[in-house]
Amino acid sequence: xxxxxxxxxxxxxxxxxxxxxxxxxxxxxxxxxxGPSGSxxxxxxxxxAGLEGSDAGRVRIAGRDMxxxxxxxxxxxxxxxxxxxxxxxxxxxxIAFGLSVRxxxxxxxxxxxxxxxxxxxxxxxxxxxxxxxPHQISGGQRQRVALARALAIEPRLLLLDEPFGALDALVRxxxxxxxxDLHDRLGLATILVTHDQEEAMEMAxxxxxxxxxxxxxxxTPTALLRDPATAFVAGFVGGATRLTCNVRSxxxxxxxxxxxxxRVSLPDGEAQAFLRPSDILARRGASGAATVRLVREDAHGRxxxxxxxxxxxxxxxGEFLGRGDACRLTxxxxxxxxxxxxxxxxxxxxxxxxx
Amino acid sequence: xxxxxxxxAPGPARRAKVAAIPGFGLTFGIxxxxxxxxxxxxxxxxxxxxxxxxxxGLIDSLSxxxxxxxxxxxxxxxxxxxxxxxxxxxxxxxAVVRMNWPGRRLLDALVDMPFALPTAVAGIALTALxxxxxxxxxxxxxxxxxxxxxxxxxxxxxxxxxxxxxIVRTVEPVMRDLAxxxxxxxxxxxxxxxxxxxxxxxxxxxxxxxxxxxxxxARAVGEYGSVIFIAGNMPMVSEIAxxxxxxxxEQFDFAGAAAVxxxxxxxxxxxxxxxxxxxxxxxxxxx
Numbered sequence: 001x002x003x004x005x006x007x008x009x010x011x012x013x014x015x016x017x018x019x020x021x022x023x024x025x026x027x028x029x030x031x032x033x034x035g036p037s038g039s040x041x042x043x044x045x046x047x048x049a050g051l052e053g054s055d056a057g058r059v060r061i062a063g064r065d066m067x068x069x070x071x072x073x074x075x076x077x078x079x080x081x082x083x084x085x086x087x088x089x090x091x092x093x094x095i096a097f098g099l100s101v102r103x104x105x106x107x108x109x110x111x112x113x114x115x116x117x118x119x120x121x122x123x124x125x126x127x128x129x130x131x132x133x134p135h136q137i138s139g140g141q142r143q144r145v146a147l148a149r150a151l152a153i154e155p156r157l158l159l160l161d162e163p164f165g166a167l168d169a170l171v172r173x174x175x176x177x178x179x180x181d182l183h184d185r186l187g188l189a190t191i192l193v194t195h196d197q198e199e200a201m202e203m204a205x206x207x208x209x210x211x212x213x214x215x216x217x218x219x220t221p222t223a224l225l226r227d228p229a230t231a232f233v234a235g236f237v238g239g240a241t242r243l244t245c246n247v248r249s250x251x252x253x254x255x256x257x258x259x260x261x262x263r264v265s266l267p268d269g270e271a272q273a274f275l276r277p278s279d280i281l282a283r284r285g286a287s288g289a290a291t292v293r294l295v296r297e298d299a300h301g302r303x304x305x306x307x308x309x310x311x312x313x314x315x316x317x318g319e320f321l322g323r324g325d326a327c328r329l330t331x332x333x334x335x336x337x338x339x340x341x342x343x344x345x346x347x348x349x350x351x352x353x354x355x
Numbered sequence: 356x357x358x359x360x361x362x363x364a365p366g367p368a369r370r371a372k373v374a375a376i377p378g379f380g381l382t383f384g385i386x387x388x389x390x391x392x393x394x395x396x397x398x399x400x401x402x403x404x405x406x407x408x409x410x411x412g413l414i415d416s417l418s419x420x421x422x423x424x425x426x427x428x429x430x431x432x433x434x435x436x437x438x439x440x441x442x443x444x445x446x447x448x449x450a451v452v453r454m455n456w457p458g459r460r461l462l463d464a465l466v467d468m469p470f471a472l473p474t475a476v477a478g479i480a481l482t483a484l485x486x487x488x489x490x491x492x493x494x495x496x497x498x499x500x501x502x503x504x505x506x507x508x509x510x511x512x513x514x515x516x517x518x519x520x521x522i523v524r525t526v527e528p529v530m531r532d533l534a535x536x537x538x539x540x541x542x543x544x545x546x547x548x549x550x551x552x553x554x555x556x557x558x559x560x561x562x563x564x565x566x567x568x569x570x571x572x573a574r575a576v577g578e579y580g581s582v583i584f585i586a587g588n589m590p591m592v593s594e595i596a597x598x599x600x601x602x603x604x605e606q607f608d609f610a611g612a613a614a615v616x617x618x619x620x621x622x623x624x625x626x627x628x629x630x631x632x633x634x635x636x637x638x639x640x641x642x
Contacts, residue, residue, distance in 0.1 A: 051539050071542040078543040084536035088558045098544035101554070153544055 002026055003048070003157060003189060007057035010043055010213075017043040019213035020057070025157075025189050030180065031218075032192045032200035034236070035210030041193045042081075044210070045159050048191065050074045061157060077150030077158045077188075081165060083142050085134040091145050092130040095120055098153040120148040123182070140171045147179070151186070158183070158190045164199060176203055197237045209233050231337040234274035241314055243273045245336070252336060252346060257309050258289040262331050262346040266338035273346065275334045277315035282307050284321060285328025290314075292325045401620060404613035416614045421590050422599060426615075428507055429596040430622060433575035436514035437522075440571050441564060443515075444522025451523070452530045466523045469516055474580030481513055482585040505587030510595060513581040518571030525567035526560060533559055562637045569630040576623050 003025040010018040018040045025031045033041040046052035048059060050071035059066040066074065086094050095117045099108055108116065121127045124144040126137075134142055143163060150158060160179070164172045180203045183190045194200050200207045201221040208218040209232070217229040228234035235242050243259075245252040252264045252271060259280075264271070282292065282305050293313065294306035303320045306313055307327060314329070321327055334346045376382070405413050416422070451463050469477060485492040485503040495501045503509045533556065541551040579597040586593040596619055603612035 049543055051542065071539070072545045072547065074543070075545070076543060078540065080536045080540055082534070082536065084534060084540040086537060086541075086555055086559075088561075097541070097546070097554075101541075101544065101546040101550045149540075149544065 002060075002062060003191070004060040005044070005048070005057070006060075008044065008047055008054045008059065009056035010040075010047060010052065010054050016213050018047065018054070021210075021213070021215055022057075023208055023215060023218065025191060027189055028184075028187050030183050030190045030192070030203060030205045032194055032204035032207045033210055034194055034197055034200040034207050036195055036236070038212075039210040040213040041195075041210050042161055043213075045078075045161055045191065045193050048157070049076050049078050049159055051078075075153055075155055077153060077155030079143070079146045079150050079158070079160045079163045081162045083134075083146035083163075083166075085142060085145060085149070087134050089133075090130065091121075091126070091132050091134070091137070092117055094134070094145055095148045095152050097149060116152065117148075120152055123151070124148045125178075139166050139168075140175060143167065143175065147182075155188065158188045160190065160192045162193055162195070164194075164196075172199075179203070197239075201237070207237075209236060211236075228274070228335060229343075230341060231272050231274070234335050234337065238276055239315070240274040240276045240279075240335075241312075243275060243312070245271050245273050247271050247336075247338065251349065257312060259309065259329050259331060261349055262334075263349055264336045264344045264346045266336060266342055266344045269339050271336050271338040273334055273336045275314070275331065277304060277317055279331055279334040280307075280314055280316035280318075281330045281332055282316045282318035282321065282327040283330070284319065285326060290327050290329050292321045292323055292327055295321060295323055398620070401613055401616050405610050405617050407610045408614065412610075413614055416611045417618055421594070422596075422615055422618075424591045425594050425596040425599045426618060426622070428510060428593065429576055429619070430626075432507060432510040432514055432595075433518075433572050433578075436511050436518050436575050437568050437572040439511075440515055440518045440522050441568055444519055444567060444571075445526060445560070445564065447519070447523045448526040448530050452527055466520050469520050474517065474578065475584065477516055478513060478581035478584035481516060481581065482509075485509060485512060485585065504585050505589075505593065507586075507593050509585040509587065510582055510593060513585045514575035514578055517578050517581055518575045521570035521574060522564070522567035525570060526563045529560055529563040562634055565630060565634050565637065569627055569634075572630075573623060573627060576619065 003023075005021060005023040008018050008021045009016060021040070021044055023031070023044075033044060035041045043052060047054050050066065050069060050073075054067075061074070061076075086097065089097070096113050099113045099116060102108075117130070118127070121130055124147055126141055126144050126148075129137055129141060129145070134145065137145070143166075146163070163179075164175060167175060176199060192200070192203060204221065206218055206220055207224055208215045209224065210216065211230075211232045217224060217233045219227075224233060225238045228237065231242075234240055243254060243257065245254045247253075247264060247266045247268050247270075249268065250263060250265060251261045252266075252273065253261045254273075282290070290307050290309040292305055293308050296304045298304040298317075303317055305316045305318065305321065307316045307329065308314075309329065316329065318327075330348065331346060332348060336344050336346050338344065405416070408416055447462070447466060451459060451466065482504050483489050485495075487493065487496050487502060487504065489504070492502070492504055495503060501508070503512055537555055537559070538551050541555045546554070577597065579595075579601075582595050583598055586595060586598075588594050588598055596615055600612045600615050603609075603615065
């Protein structure tokens with residue numbers, strides 16, 4: 001089931017919530033729309049679902065132009081941010097809703113509906129809850145009900161609008177994996193809207209990063225981390241610290257921060273460097289340069305340090321130092337964006353530093 | 356509810372529970388005293404007074420054809436008015452909550468007018484409007500041959516007027532709360548607009564509609580000021596029960612007046628109790 005979005009524009013008043021968005025999603029693919037609030041990701045989802053019109057561009061699903069097709073005829077499963085369960089209906093009736101509103105000739109018999117609902121309850125692993133009302137079950141269970149309700153119409157495409165936001169962190173991890181697994185088993189195309197980059201990285205085959213109504217980059221999670229296309233993407237994914245530096249004849253200077261100058265092939269002028277914790281190495285060194293503020297061990301047993309360099313706190317790695325130790329910082333990699341969006345990798349000035 | 360458990364909990368548990376509003380014992384006492392003075396004692400007096408006539412005297416006083424006719428009119432017209440107000444109030448609430456048009460705020464304010472207007476003023480205005488030579492009454496009389504003022508229909512019109520804001524104002528907050536995403540979810544699941552309205556929107560509003568209906572009905576049963584101007588007050592035809600009470604009082608038939616009052620009280624109480632029970636059934640499964 002392919003989804004093709006071509007040049008969608010959606011304006012609210014004078015503001016363009018979507019400003020020429022194009023995206024393709026293949027059958028069986030899991031794509032995440034990632035961006036800060038107000039970047040247009042939910043609007044795009046609503047346009048796909050048919051809940052919002054578009055001012056230009058078009059959406060094709062399985063080759064069919066969806067312009068003017070109302071939401072109820074699209075057969076797209078939507079899980080809303082707050083689940084939007086029908087509060088006056090039992091879990092059973094909520095899930096059966098999509099079947100029971102079909103035109104009479106297509107409506108399954110009562111027994112058939114019941115069988116399907118029980119199947120879905122099994123699938124989402126809440127077989128005992130059919131007679132409960134939404135307010136009698138937990139957030140995680142509600143989400144499962146919302147998912148089962150969306151799946152009941154046998155959708156060709158599943159849209160998830162920040163579906164994990166209301167769950168507590170522990171449940172969220174499990175549910176994410178479980179939803180991804182469900183996606184794989186059912187062979188749907190799924191589009192997930194989220195502002196949580198970790199969630200997008202963990203779940204999606206590809207991530208479309210959105211900024212002010214545009215998709216600035218759409219790529220696999222690893223590619224996004226390795227080759228961020230713009231400063232915005234570099235800043236939004238991977239937990240990098242943004243530092244301003246000055247490029248003079250191919251060398252970036254971080255003054256007044258106690259970071260060594262690095263080689264970078266960018267024209268002279270101000271530039272933005274994005275440094276991940278693994279890009280910055282802290283070693284025991286002369287006092288006065290930088291101070292270790294926090295020492296932890298990351299999941300792989302490597303040191304994770306927070307280093308104060310002047311007024312700036314940097315995440316760094318390197319060796320296990322004590323809190324309050326003075327240290328010397330070196331850069332071993334990182335991405336720098338110059339004026340006009342030119343991108344370059346930084347390289348250590350002296351090859352001897354990297355150890 | 357938390358107050359009651361607070362009282363019941365003995366010893367240290369009592370200190371452990373913190374209620375937002377302090378001084379439960381004091382407020383409970385004041386409430387009871389207040390309730391007693393302005394509700395229970397007058398009602399008790401009303402309930403006791405008619406027995407001066409003795410059981411048979413009471414029955415006799417109430418089985419008067421004029422009394423029965425007035426009770427029938429009062430309750431019938433109130434019921435009819437509340438029923439007509441129901442869809443009207445729903446539509447008005449919808450317009451106030453959902454529609455986005457310039458006159459919305461004005462309409463919002465206008466809805467409350469029947470609350471603020473002295474009912475006599477409303478009654479006179481309605482009478483002028485619906486009289487055979489009034490702006491609305493004249494065309495109605497000419498086109499359909501209907502007369503509204505000075506007939507039972509006029510009573511119903513006046514009661515509709517006073518009851519309407521109750522329905523609008525009870526439905527409105529629930530409608531405002533009614534998340535739009537439930538309607539959108541219904542649409543993505545394939546429901547048509549009428550299916551969404553019937554199966555998602557109306558059931559969610561049902562308890563509020565029932566409450567509004569009960570309030571409008573209760574208000575209409577007790578309404579006096581606006582009705583007596585438009586009703587014409589013909590005994591057996593367009594005379595409401597509250598008016599009959601006043602008439603009996605003027606004739607110094609205090610027990611007889613109290614008897615009609617008692618009858619109204621019992622009927623209203625019974626009907627409101629039924630409405631409440633229906634509402635409990637509706638709400639039981641919900642938040």
